[in-house]
Amino acid sequence: MQTKEHQRLILASSSPRRQELIQSFGLPYIIRVSDADETVEQKITPSELVELLSLRKASTVREMLEVQEQHGIIIGSDTVVVYNEEILGKPVDEQDAFRMLKGLQGDVHQVYSGVACVDAATGQQVISHSVTHVRMKSMTDEQILRYIATGEPKDKAGSYAIQGIGATIISGIEGDYFTVVGLPLSLLSDLLLTFDIQVL
Numbered sequence: 744m745q746t747k748e749h750q751r752l753i754l755a756s757s758s759p760r761r762q763e764l765i766q767s768f769g770l771p772y773i774i775r776v777s778d779a780d781e782t783v784e785q786k787i788t789p790s791e792l793v794e795l796l797s798l799r800k801a802s803t804v805r806e807m808l809e810v811q812e813q814h815g816i817i818i819g820s821d822t823v824v825v826y827n828e829e830i831l832g833k834p835v836d837e838q839d840a841f842r843m844l845k846g847l848q849g850d851v852h853q854v855y856s857g858v859a860c861v862d863a864a865t866g867q868q869v870i871s872h873s874v875t876h877v878r879m880k881s882m883t884d885e886q887i888l889r890y891i892a893t894g895e896p897k898d899k900a901g902s903y904a905i906q907g908i909g910a911t912i913i914s915g916i917e918g919d920y921f922t923v924v925g926l927p928l929s930l931l932s933d934l935l936l937t938f939d940i941q942v943l
């Protein structure tokens with residue numbers, strides 16, 4: 744087992760959800776927000792996409808760290824919603840959110856979350872992803888508009904938040920809840936074992 748100092752986590756995320764979730768591990772952590780470019784030119788699968796972007800976020804933060812900061816495990820994560828082979832990220836505006844929710848309501852979709860862990864000192868990396876199936880209730884257009892008016896869909900992949908009032912439009916899930924919220928804690932704890940970090 745490594746010393747406490749080397750067990751620290753460096754969360755490469757601006758997401759308040761991810762910041763809250765990383766706290767639950769009870770390990771020392773800092774946050775460094777990556778300015779990674781999230782555009783991907785080539786056509787790739789959802790699992791490839793979330794893994795690629797998770798690694799890009801973690802690697803960008805590694806490049807940003809000052810020499811004296813280069814210890815700890817950098818964690819990058821990315822979440823997308825997939826329905827009918829279409830990959831849905833965050834909505835660009837309210838119309839986009841309406842289009843997404845209108846498509847998702849009354850059916851099952853998948854949420855993919857990638858996680859990349861990069862050792863700040865050595866560059867050693869492990870990357871994986873997790874998928875959760877989510878069933879969204881049927882909604883009228885008026886209900887969709889009322890949900891959009893809450894502001895909650897704005898910065899969420901697929902235009903909803905299972906952890907918010909959006910919980911009321913979800914009838915069930917199969918898989919890890921935290922994959923939907925944006926940081927698959929169970930998978931992350933497994934990946935951290937590669938670096939001799941045990942959460943429990």
Ligand SMILES: Cc1cn([C@H]2C[C@H](O)[C@@H](COP(=O)(O)OP(=O)(O)OP(=O)(O)O)O2)c(=O)[nH]c1=O
Nearest residue numbers: 756757758821822899900903904905923924925
């Ligand atoms: C489906 C769903 C997504 N989300 C959020 C998680 C992510 O923050 C967001 C997907 O956007 P991401 O691009 O994965 O992440 P981000 O831009 O918010 O943060 P960063 O890149 O700095 O880490 O959608 C929820 O909070 N709840 C949900 O139910």
